[in-house]
Amino acid sequence: MYRPLYARDVFAELDRLQREMQDAFDLSPSIRGIGRGGFPALNIGGTPTSVEIYAFAPGLDPASMEVNLDRGLLTIAGERPANLPSGDDDESTVHINERFAGRFRRVVSLSDDVDPNSVSADYRDGVLHIHVKRHESAQPRRITVQ
Amino acid sequence: MNDTTAVTRNESASRSDTATRHEAAQRSDTTLLPPVDVFEDSTGITLRTDLPGVPKDKLTLQVEAGTLTIEGEVSIPTPEGMQATYAEVDVPRFRRVFTLSKELDTAKVSAEFKHGVLSIRIPKAEHAQPRRIDISVS
Secondary structure (H helix, E strand, C coil): CCCCCCECCHHHHHHHHHHHHHHHCCCCCCCCCCCCCCCCEEEEEEECCEEEEEEECCCCCHHHCEEEEECCEEEEEEEECCCCCCCCCCCCEEEEECCCCEEEEEEEECCCCEEEEEEEEEEECCEEEEEEEECHHHCCCCCCCC | CCHHHHHHCCCCCCCCCHHHHHHHHHCCCCCEECCEEEEEECCEEEEEEECCCCCHHHEEEEEECCEEEEEEECCCCCCCCCEEEEECCCCCEEEEEEECCCCECHHHCEEEEECCEEEEEEEECHHHCCCCCCCCCC
């Protein structure tokens, strides 16, 4: 299942090993497993008014991607074609094959304060950016003292 | 520290190793190794690599002294004041170097960059291309 998408130099790899050891000894991991290493790689951030999800999914047709938000679970699914020369062609040889190909699906559980009715997504430079607004009631407000 | 790079750094304080990871990300020579596909046919070599989040102007491709260097910097516009909570891509730089072989014609390298995928075509030199040799029977 684990396939490193982006390897690093030796110091960073040692760092990753240390982190994975910690994950392995975690007594209560997430029910959906340790997500790292799946395709696409995800970065998640938040502002007081929104949740921002960045999926590193290069080489896809934006129309073929499926983004769903159902009961607080955000699903990103799609398929990436292999685009390698087929094996029956004697003229070509595949020397390195590291890039992900095939169907993918990643699920992220979002916090309860997001508004499922205001989700937007755009695709730029191979990165799918999903913007989910938080509920008005959950946003920070300044209360005036009378 | 500008807003565009915030997403690639993990600012979560929940992990005890955040400090060391942070240090690793700051080290200027730390780069991510982008995955590649390389295949060859009779007229040349095609290389494809994933560089998501790299805009066209932050991509450098260099052929020098028989090596091919691919470098790209991740630059993603993020909303102001965003705090990264989880990051799998935590170094904002890609770099990979390949040694080319002699029969490749480095003067005729062509490249295309679309949706974060870079395709490079390196043709073989004329003299290295397969030729059919006619045998004359006397």
